[in-house]
Amino acid sequence: MRFKVGDKVKFLNENGGGIVSKIISSKMVNVTIEDGFDVPVLSKDLIKPDSNEKAAELFNEDFNVELPESSIEKISEEREPELDDRISRLRNFPSGDVSEKGVYLAFAPHDESFLIAGYLDIFLINHTGYDILFSLFLEDENGKFSGIDYDFIPAESKILLETIERDELNKWLKGVVQVLFHKDESNKVLMPASSKFKIKGAKLSHEGAYRSSSFLNTKAYFVSITEMAYHPGISSDKKTMKYDENVKEEKAKEVKKKSLIEKHQTAFGEAEVDLHIAELIDNIAGLSSRDMLNIQKEYFIKCLESAIAEKFKKVTFIHGVGNGVLKNEIINILRDYEGLKDQSASLAKFGVGAIDVIIN
Numbered sequence: 001m002r003f004k005v006g007d008k009v010k011f012l013n014e015n016g017g018g019i020v021s022k023i024i025s026s027k028m029v030n031v032t033i034e035d036g037f038d039v040p041v042l043s044k045d046l047i048k049p050d051s052n053e054k055a056a057e058l059f060n061e062d063f064n065v066e067l068p069e070s071s072i073e074k075i076s077e078e079r080e081p082e083l084d085d086r087i088s089r090l091r092n093f094p095s096g097d098v099s100e101k102g103v104y105l106a107f108a109p110h111d112e113s114f115l116i117a118g119y120l121d122i123f124l125i126n127h128t129g130y131d132i133l134f135s136l137f138l139e140d141e142n143g144k145f146s147g148i149d150y151d152f153i154p155a156e157s158k159i160l161l162e163t164i165e166r167d168e169l170n171k172w173l174k175g176v177v178q179v180l181f182h183k184d185e186s187n188k189v190l191m192p193a194s195s196k197f198k199i200k201g202a203k204l205s206h207e208g209a210y211r212s213s214s215f216l217n218t219k220a221y222f223v224s225i226t227e228m229a230y231h232p233g234i235s236s237d238k239k240t241m242k243y244d245e246n247v248k249e250e251k252a253k254e255v256k257k258k259s260l261i262e263k264h265q266t267a268f269g270e271a272e273v274d275l276h277i278a279e280l281i282d283n284i285a286g287l288s289s290r291d292m293l294n295i296q297k298e299y300f301i302k303c304l305e306s307a308i309a310e311k312f313k314k315v316t317f318i319h320g321v322g323n324g325v326l327k328n329e330i331i332n333i334l335r336d337y338e339g340l341k342d343q344s345a346s347l348a349k350f351g352v353g354a355i356d357v358i359i360n
Helices: 053-058 081-086 166-172 201-205 289-309 325-334
Strands: 008-011 017-023 028-032 038-042 087-089 102-109 120-127 131-139 145-153 157-164 174-182 188-190 193-198 221-227 233-235 249-251 265-267 270-274 314-318 340-344 354-359
Touching (some): 017 038, 120 166, 157 166, 174 221, 193 221, 270 289, 289 314, 289 325
Parallel strands (some): 270 314
Antiparallel strands (some): 008 017, 087 157, 102 120, 120 157, 131 174, 174 193, 265 270
């Protein structure tokens, strides 16, 4: 049943009722009850007195509910209420773990106090400087795709696709998201994205899977549809474009916590690690030269092994000039690894105080 702000409603499965104060999604609304609280309720659990005679007979209670002006959303006559209500701007939260520019599918608990219980809000997040058009398809167990949603999302905004109960999660675990990017002026035109996602439902039952972000004010399980740092585009120096060569299906991936080497990443497959002791610890009081050297060596080894695990191609380690002890230690450590090559880093950029480690 479709509701609008201001509708008088009764709870179907319990006593009481109130007035619709907000359209959350096509399946959920906020209802303001007599004590002034807003309660999220599934539309299927509500009835309106004017929907049919039986409903009118059941609606035999008077509710003295007054909606404050701030709770009644002013809906544009040009668009559907659900469309306006479900699109909102992203906010800035500098302490978030997930921050990279891109398009994300996010599963956020409706109440953050219950990460693995209660309703889930499913968002498509446009954390880019481009407006996007998207199309969402879900895949059932027989491999059949159903078109679920399509819409426009402004830059740095999100759209609420659906609010679901946990037992509805299975149908949202596989699908495809397609995206077109638009910007009035840009140095390049981004290629369309077609990303297939597949989620292990069990992961959403663990609190550790829900991450904070720099753009969403609640923890969520994030699936990266496409990342701007690696998304292909056509720049002005390319004269021709072959659709089949440039538009490729991507595989969506779970957004995981950054590895150690990714914190130092400067380009795709490359990183710079400053091993000066002041960059590694805040206070050196009481440490001997040997203690500080051990700290530098341990951090070098951790970064090197992280780079190997993440399949980086080159890491520049800045050891400084000094007396050459740290540089010699680094070279000795590298002899214990196969498939590595070391060379002097760029003199113009680092002088003689850095070494490149090439990982084959």
